[in-house]
Amino acid sequence: MTFEGKNGNSSDSTALRAFAPTLVLLVISVLINYVDRGNLALAAPLLKIEWRMTASQLGILLSAFFWTYTALQFVMGLFVDRWGANRLMAFGFLAWSLATVLTGAAMGFATLLALRLLLGVGESVMFPASSKIMAQHLPEHARGFANGLMNASMRWGSAIGTLGGGLLMARYGWRSTFVAIGVASLLWLPAWSRWKVPEAHGGAHVDVRRPSFAAILRKRTFWGAASGHFCANYLVYFLMSWLPYYLVHERNLSMAAMSVAAGALWVVDSLSSVATGTITDLFIRRGASPTTARKWAMAVGFTLAAVSLVGCAFAGEHTYLACLIACAVGSGTANAGTFAFAQTLAGPHAAGKWVGLQNGIANMAGVIGPALTGFLVDWTGHFAPAFAVAAVITLGGAFAWCMGVRRLEPVEFGIPETPSR
Structure with a gap:
């Protein structure tokens, strides 16, 4: 199912209705993805007591997911092209769901580490495969709405996972919660088998420009965007990995109270992101340049988040809760334009490679951040230095987006055009 007609014709409407069940399943899969990658952070306070883990050990476990997830981001697009997005989505989903189930039976640090690595392998399929599917089956004028739903489901996955998972752990324990979430997730697979769109063969659009990875890496603008994305991810992964532990051990909240507070912060983050995207689009429609509108949003968001993190260190x-709410507002604002920048800079013919490289580099924040935070907490006995480091890196994101990316317009790669068919 590809699109050759003009925007808004009856063929498009029919095709979009046919794609709707697949889109719903992709949105649900992203939500489950973020529930599963964040649930170990919820169990961290319990693991520390039950297994007498240090913060450094917890930091290694929390970052281990990103070791395999990040490494595979650079090559997963090639696998999707070779073996098909639908099939890899199913295999990846099965792998990460089984990793979640088996985590409930883990008996030691080494087993849990191996399962977190498996979780990263399974979840690495998600965004390359879903992007391939949407590129094949959605026209340009429908992709903004679809990607907006996908982005929103990331935050809602964190919110639902934090609130629901935390309350379940408080009542039934962390082992039963992992098993229940993993088994429930497996129900997605028969739905995918039934309602996914068929794999597209032939009729694909021909790229008129095919920049190499090296051509992209030579662009200063790419490194500005990748650096800004890294800083944005550091903030998000810092909160995702350590917020539950911070609220329980440094602010003395119960597991139930922590779940409500952390879940509410993710809701604030998601609403801020949606509002920022809507407002910047409105300014652009009214004549503002994309460079001005989106850079101002980045500058305000990153600065607010950085100041709030410093406030958390001394609150x-x-x-402290007011500082965390302000940080959530800043985080949502700062992250709203991450992929909008990438898609505009790369253009439609280089977006796949550009976004893959940028996302791979950005997810190094998940490898570094959780472990570094754990070592800092062990070394100092409290979270103030970890908040300070996160604040400096977050403020660096504002400089990367605003100074590293000069103008928000398609990058010229200097590659001769390939005649289209």
């Missing part, structure tokens, strides 16, 4: 019992 008292009655002020």
Whole structure:
């Protein structure tokens, strides 16, 4: 199912209706993806007590997911092209769901480490495969809405996982919760088998420009965008990995209270992201340049988040929550334009390679951040230095997006055009 007609014709409407069940399943899969990658952070306070783990050991476990996930981002697009997006989506989903189930039976650090690595392998399929599917089956004028739903489901996955998973762990324990979530996730597979769109063969659009990976890596603008994305991810993964532990051990919240507070912060983050995207689009429609509109949003978001993180480092019992709420607003604002920048800079013919490289580099933040935070907490005995480091890196994101990316317009690669058929 590819699109050759003009925007808005009856063929498009019919095809979009046919694609709707697949889109719903992709949105659900992203939500489950973020529930499963974040649930170990919820169990961290319990693991520390039950297994007498140090913060450094927990940091290694929390970052291990990103070792395999990040490495495979650079090559997964090639696998998707060779073996098919639908098939790899199913295999990846099965792998990460089984890793979640088996985590409930883990008996030691080494087993849990291996399962986190398997989780990263399975989840690495998600975005290359879903992007391939949408590129094949959605026209340009429908991709903004579809990708908007996918992005929103990341935050809602974190919110639902934090609230629901935390409450389940508080009542039934972490082992039963992992098993229940993993088994429930497996119900997605028969739905995917039934309602996925058929694999597209032939009729694909021919790229008029095919820059190599080296051509992209030579662009200063790419490194500005990749650096900004890295800083944005460091903030998100810092909160995703360590917020539950911080709230329980440094702010003395119960597991139930922590789940409500952390879940609410992810809701604030998601609403801020949606609002920022809507407002910047509105300014652009009214005549503002994309460079001005989106760079201002980046500058405001990263700066607000950085200042709020510093506030968290020194906040008292009655002020830390306000600082965390402000940080969530800043995080949502800063992350709203991450892929919008990449898609505009790369253009339609280089977006796949550009986004793959940028996302791979950006996810190094998941490899570094959780482990570094754990070592800092063990070394100092509290979270203030970890918040300070996160604040400096977050502020660096504002400089990367605003100074590293000069203008928000398609990058010229200087590659001769290939005649289209």
